[in-house]
Amino acid sequence: MKIVFLDAATLGDTSLEPIAKLGDLVCWPTSTPEEALTRVGECEVLIVNKIKVDRMLLDAAPELRLVCEAATGVNNIDVEACAAKGIPVRNVAGYSTDSVVQETFMHILTLMGNGPYFDSTVKSGEYSRGNIFTDVSKPFFEITGKTLGIIGMGTIGSKVAKVGEAFGMKVIYYSTSGTGHCKEYPSVSLEQLMKDSDVISVHAPYNERTAGLVGEGELRMMKPTAFIVNMGRGGIVVEEALAKVIDEGIIGGAGLDVFVKEPLPADHPLLHTRHPEKLSLTPHTAWASVEARNRLVQAIADNIAKGF
Numbered sequence: 001m002k003i004v005f006l007d008a009a010t011l012g013d014t015s016l017e018p019i020a021k022l023g024d025l026v027c028w029p030t031s032t033p034e035e036a037l038t039r040v041g042e043c044e045v046l047i048v049n050k051i052k053v054d055r056m057l058l059d060a061a062p063e064l065r066l067v068c069e070a071a072t073g074v075n076n077i078d079v080e081a082c083a084a085k086g087i088p089v090r091n092v093a094g095y096s097t098d099s100v101v102q103e104t105f106m107h108i109l110t111l112m113g114n115g116p117y118f119d120s121t122v123k124s125g126e127y128s129r130g131n132i133f134t135d136v137s138k139p140f141f142e143i144t145g146k147t148l149g150i151i152g153m154g155t156i157g158s159k160v161a162k163v164g165e166a167f168g169m170k171v172i173y174y175s176t177s178g179t180g181h182c183k184e185y186p187s188v189s190l191e192q193l194m195k196d197s198d199v200i201s202v203h204a205p206y207n208e209r210t211a212g213l214v215g216e217g218e219l220r221m222m223k224p225t226a227f228i229v230n231m232g233r234g235g236i237v238v239e240e241a242l243a244k245v246i247d248e249g250i251i252g253g254a255g256l257d258v259f260v261k262e263p264l265p266a267d268h269p270l271l272h273t274r275h276p277e278k279l280s281l282t283p284h285t286a287w288a289s290v291e292a293r294n295r296l297v298q299a300i301a302d303n304i305a306k307g308f
Helices: 033-039 055-059 079-084 097-113 115-123 155-166 190-196 239-247 290-307
Strands: 002-005 024-027 045-048 066-069 147-151 170-174 199-202 227-230 253-256 279-281
Touching: 033 055, 045 290, 055 079, 066 290, 097 115, 097 155, 097 199, 097 227, 097 253, 097 279, 097 290, 147 155, 147 190, 155 170, 155 199, 170 190, 239 253
Parallel strands: 002 024, 002 045, 045 066, 147 170, 147 199, 199 227, 227 253, 253 279
Antiparallel strands: none
């Protein structure tokens, strides 16, 4: 069985041995659309993470019997075109929940605790040059007693809520589907969530209901001390609007792991704000703990084994 992984570099140094055991595995670190067309000719199983699988690519793979998505979302795959050719598409769900939850609170605690500033103060020698034992020149805030507003109370959002509760936070949420299915916490309107929350955490998929959901108007509803973290998808929070309110000091700060365009363009306004200390940015890594990537590889192998 010929297995082709077109963008294996997205999994870093994770061992692909569970997949390699199943057949002849050929890995390409990355593939341009043109390169992909030349690499799938004898492919029976195709693995992709972000590579687009369209009709042209499918036509170039006459032996293809299965498409495996090395992620949860399949928006990069023309599922209808695959179905028309009788090619199943299998994704992996749930593998990164713990990883994303952990990174969510890394951003929240970094922002609320002003961690980078205090770390820099010690490492730069500024603390050593001082004449008192502490540095209270910059504020940090306790998480206990704060209101955590979650946009998207799915599997990840629900676990974020539980961790927030463990910290002593009050949890509210906004349902992007319009159905407040979770009865453990109050379901509120988006406007109320934006106004009442001290921390807003986004864990929704990107679709017609969530595209541009949090724009400048919504951001200006936030408390001046409040923080927003987007761990869902780029485009749910309007990036240009976020950069603007950060520049104007309208909100306390923001943490982002996802962006509309990835990698983030060097001229992006979020990279040139007047208040970079109010931003905590990571390069779409929340899903990618060592454990999560190992779970992902094993799940892909299981999906392949089930298909043959």
